[in-house]
Amino acid sequence: MGPTVRERLRAAARPRMIAVLAAFLIMAAVFARLGVWQLDRALSRGEARAQAAAERTERAAPVPLGSVLPPQTTFTSDLVGKHVTVTGTFESDQLLVTGRVVHGRTGALVLTPLRVAGTGAVLPVVQGWVSGVEDPAGTAPPPAGEVTVVGWLQVGEAAGRGGFPAGQTDAISPAELVNSWGGPIYTGYLVVDTIDGAPPAGMVALGPPGTTAGGVDWRNLGYALQWWLFGGFALALWWRMLGDEARERRAADAGDGGEPRPESDVRPEPHDDLGRAHPDGDRPERPDGVRPGPRDEAHSA
Template sequence: MTEPRPQTTLLRAAVRPRMIVLLVVLLAAAAVCARLGAWQLDRAQVRGAKAEDRHVAALVAAPPVPLGDVLTPQTSFRGDMVSRKVTVTGAYDAAGQLLVGGRAHDGVTGYLVVTPLREPGGAVLPVVRGWVAAPADADVPPAGDVTVVGYLQASEQAGDGVRLGEDGTSGRADAVSSAELLNVWGGPIYTGYLVVATSDPAQSDAVAILDPPRKPGAGLNLQNLAYAAQWWLFGGFAVLLWLRLVRDEAAGGRPEPRGSSPAPAGPPAPPAAA
């Protein structure tokens, strides 16, 4: 008779009563770990949201600093610059205005209104003047010199290109990407863009002012998030432990191959000489 296949041996070991009882216990422990992980994730979201709200409130209350003190054209945009409140003076180039579609605001999908602001020295700053629900709602930016206060955000990855407008209409783009805008607006250009908070002179109410931008991953408490990951790992270890015990059970209970027998005993040793 042939030796049982390993799969059959593992299955027999797994359905033994003590292994089934152990499986139920470990699955219950894994379920508890999963529930505790979900609770910690919920705590991470709640605590993170409160901390982010305090951070945004501090940004709004902070006085703006000159843009040149934080960022200069064609220099790297650092992560700590996100949401920095700055002020800049220049003139809008209405002919270069673009609409970036697929952007949600208050639960409605619409368009960002992006207009180049040219500084006296010639540098170009992409400015998100706000949001509109439809292209026809996009207004003309204020003429002449304007002083804008807003929040910095990093340039986005390039999309499918920029399509210029015709007959005075706004062009279209898929992203607020300085790399793409450089080819259309010229340079030198900033590697980030500005989200308008206030403008002097003020722009029309047709464009909705946006909230300060947030960093990716903001709104989660990292400590609670780490606790959640630990609980889920513990739950996974419980399942892996049962699988390991099944393998050990199968290895310990596997019968010896048929036809094998203990080695025959040799002749008795002669008595020792006196």
């Protein structure tokens, strides 16, 4: 049976094992600090990578919408933040997407349908953000006539809770918007950069949507996990040493640590001529001082 927890704790109280524990705790603390350092590097490098990707996306020349996303096709993850240009006509059925926070303040997004030229499909367009407005009529109307819109693509959202007043919604869900705006419809939406070369008036521009890719540098994260595993291994090694120490102590307490006596050192018990052991452990001496052997005792009888 292996050492019990109590036996290990008794072994841990010995000065030698206390010194070993102190050394292992120092090692584990160093390993843990190195792991935290690598984690910080993983997060900072990931953020820097994401920021660089966002800057590249913002500086990239816009491409025609039809070359990357036809109507009613699957919106893939690589399209998030794609800088595109599209020509069409805004329709009047404007909505407010409530409960959206910008710069720490809660307001609404101004969402307008754009009937895309050439396809006749509807593209949801977020012109910007407003605060303190509950009716779409309180926002600036979209430009009339055919316009060229430049912006960044974003994936459509899931269906909202519903039950909002007319002109309001809580989600940019193409699956729901098609019921109000008709189809065909795009599976994503567009966040406006410019309309005919100018930003929308009377609202806060949002800029390119963020991406989730590149938030963590996985190599540095792996290094962090390795350092933490090393710290755990140091403590596990000390626990195993306690088991070895407890087994040695158990063997010593049970008397199993000594070597057996060799057979050559064992002397047989002396017996008399009838095979009985003498009480004093020796044969009686003859009158001449010589101890009789078994053969002499037989002659004297």
